[in-house]
Amino acid sequence: MPTPRGRALAAPVDLNGIGHYVHWGVIQLSVANLVVIGVMVVVFVLALLLPFPGSRR
Secondary structure, X not given: OOOHHHXXXXXXXXXXXXXXXXXXXXXXXXXXXXXXXXXXXXXXXXXXXXXXXXXXX
């Protein structure tokens, strides 16, 4: 039985299972990498659209 501290440090997903993959022809990506790429694209788009701090004078 894990301790409360060990339970708090545990991964939110079961990492002992098999990986899930997405196939597009010859391109094969894991779902985890696809999520990371999606978050990076969202952050990049937000960086382009949001005003730069201190630019209002």
